[in-house]
Amino acid sequence: MSLWEYANPVRFLALSSRVLPVFWGLAALCLVSGLIWGFFFTPNADKFESTVKIIYLHVPSAMMAINVWVMMLVASLIWLVRRHHVSALAAKAAAPVGVVMTLIALFTGAIWGQPMWGTWWAWDPRLTSFLILFLFYLGYIALWEAIEDPDTAADLTSVLCLVGSVFAVLSRYAVNFWNQGLHQGASLSLDKEENVADVYYFPLLVCIAGFVFLFLALVLYRTGTEIRLRRTRALQAREVRA
Amino acid sequence: MKALLIRDLTLAFRAGGGFGLGLAFFLIVTVLVPFGVGPHSALLSQIAPGILWLGALLACLLSLDRLLALDWEDGTLDLLATSPLPLEAALSVKALAHWLTTGLPLVLAAPVLGILLALPAPGFFWLVVSLALGTPALSVIGTFGAALTVGVKRGGLLMSLLVLPLYVPTLIFGAEAARRGATGMDPATPLLMLAGITAGTIAIMPFASAAALRVNLR
Amino acid sequence: MPDLGKYADAVLSAYGVSSLLLLLLVVFTLRKGRAARAALEAVEKRKNPSG
Numbered sequence: 001m002s003l004w005e006y007a008n009p010v011r012f013l014a015l016s017s018r019v020l021p022v023f024w025g026l027a028a029l030c031l032v033s034g035l036i037w038g039f040f041f042t043p044n045a046d047k048f049e050s051t052v053k054i055i056y057l058h059v060p061s062a063m064m065a066i067n068v069w070v071m072m073l074v075a076s077l078i079w080l081v082r083r084h085h086v087s088a089l090a091a092k093a094a095a096p097v098g099v100v101m102t103l104i105a106l107f108t109g110a111i112w113g114q115p116m117w118g119t120w121w122a123w124d125p126r127l128t129s130f131l132i133l134f135l136f137y138l139g140y141i142a143l144w145e146a147i148e149d150p151d152t153a154a155d156l157t158s159v160l161c162l163v164g165s166v167f168a169v170l171s172r173y174a175v176n177f178w179n180q181g182l183h184q185g186a187s188l189s190l191d192k193e194e195n196v197a198d199v200y201y202f203p204l205l206v207c208i209a210g211f212v213f214l215f216l217a218l219v220l221y222r223t224g225t226e227i228r229l230r231r232t233r234a235l236q237a238r239e240v241r242a
Numbered sequence: 243m244k245a246l247l248i249r250d251l252t253l254a255f256r257a258g259g260g261f262g263l264g265l266a267f268f269l270i271v272t273v274l275v276p277f278g279v280g281p282h283s284a285l286l287s288q289i290a291p292g293i294l295w296l297g298a299l300l301a302c303l304l305s306l307d308r309l310l311a312l313d314w315e316d317g318t319l320d321l322l323a324t325s326p327l328p329l330e331a332a333l334s335v336k337a338l339a340h341w342l343t344t345g346l347p348l349v350l351a352a353p354v355l356g357i358l359l360a361l362p363a364p365g366f367f368w369l370v371v372s373l374a375l376g377t378p379a380l381s382v383i384g385t386f387g388a389a390l391t392v393g394v395k396r397g398g399l400l401m402s403l404l405v406l407p408l409y410v411p412t413l414i415f416g417a418e419a420a421r422r423g424a425t426g427m428d429p430a431t432p433l434l435m436l437a438g439i440t441a442g443t444i445a446i447m448p449f450a451s452a453a454a455l456r457v458n459l460r
Numbered sequence: 461m462p463d464l465g466k467y468a469d470a471v472l473s474a475y476g477v478s479s480l481l482l483l484l485l486v487v488f489t490l491r492k493g494r495a496a497r498a499a500l501e502a503v504e505k506r507k508n509p510s511g
Binding site for chain 1: 466468470475481497504507
């Protein structure tokens with residue numbers, strides 16, 4: 001029994017129909033309980049007052065915005081090396097989720113920045129690199145949409161994803177060099193000293209888990225959709241020929 | 243390889259080859275900027291390095307869709323793919339030809355346009371140096387974009403969307419070097435970074451471009 | 461309802477925008493999924509009307 005068995009679309013669909021309800025349930029549970037915990041039962045912070053509650057949306061979505069791209073990178077590599085269709089379709093299915101996560105991170109950041117920094121937007125390195133990440137997502141999706149042959153599209157988007165990853169990292173360092181930041185340091189890290197206080201930390205962890213499960217559920221579901229669409233197209237093509 | 247380079251260059255210089263279009267575009271953008279932001283030379287001299295870099299970048303971008311599209315249409319690319327010359331090398335040569343016909347003229351024209359935008363005197367040298375170091379990277383990255391979208395009909399807009407984010411590091415370091423040069427600061431650090439990016443892209447991007455083109459030629 | 465103080469607008473709009481975006485994503489995902497499932501079933505039924 002190996003992981004690669006699930007590269008078979010039929011097996012993948014069978015597995016995903018079994019685990020999907022669990023993931024949807026866990027996502028809903030974690031998101032609802034984490035957000036309610038954070039919104040109703042955590043104190044206001046000294047400096048930020050009630051805006052500290054935005055952290056429960058901002059940090060998880062920002063994490064996911066990056067992690068979704070990493071997942072797409074891994075899926076693209078698997079497609080290029082082992083040519084499992086499910087992998088390519090999973091990368092395709094994940095991209096719009098990444099876009100939404102990036103948008104949420106940007107929006108909540110802007111809404112938080114307005115009262116705290118006195119501006120909706122600043123050309124801070126972190127903000128700028130997220131905007132650039134957003135552009136990369138748009139280009140990736142546009143390339144998928146533009147090419148008709150699914151295998152060609154999968155190959156080209158995978159190459160773009162690899163090259164894009166390198167340039168995204170480069171851009172990150174370039175903007176760091178280019179402008180000094182307003183942005184807070186990491187709110188979560190292995191270094192305990194830097195972390196936010198425990199009152200905020202635990203509900204934040206629950207929210208992050210919620211975002212992760214939501215992402216897993218969405219990607220599995222959307223991959224299934226792509227597999228079905230592809231099979232429909234193949235069957236239709238066979239009908240036309242017959 | 244030499245034959246391919248000479249062929250690309252003569253095609254570009256011939257009527258309808260598009261040589262000079264990029265230059266003309268660069269000129270027009272530079273002329274339009276004062277209309278947009280006002281004629282005050284204090285403001286113009288402050289933004290001149292950035293505007294000139296941006297203009298050069300856009301001029302480069304505009305000439306990219308001719309880079310492979312014509313050869314794709316008449317089947318030259320298929321011939322190149324089956325020739326003994328590796329596709330990576332062929333694409334490097336094509337990028338070089340693109341730089342010689344687009345990037346190099348832009349570098350040479352930039353000081354003249356700098357006068358129009360009241361670029362401070364110490365800025366001219368560093369502007370030319372930064373453009374000379376940076377534009378090869380623009381051509382090589384652009385070749386990758388062209389190889390990705392060569393099979394797409396009317397792919398020009400799509401290519402801009404794909405290529406422009408890839409231009410971000412080059413633009414940041416290039417414009418930063420030019421700006422530092424113009425304001426009398428030391429431009430060495432961004433210039434070195436820029437040179438690093440150019441060297442890295444020249445070394446690696448032809449492989450990515452060739453991979454993309456092979457998929458499109460399949 | 462907790463007291464949000466003078467930043468109530470900011471906090472509430474952040475929650476509003478985010479939930480709206482997430483909701484839209486889920487709705488569109490489910491709708492596209494249903495359509496794909498239905499289309500596949502229709503084609504497979506045509507292929508072997510007995511099954």
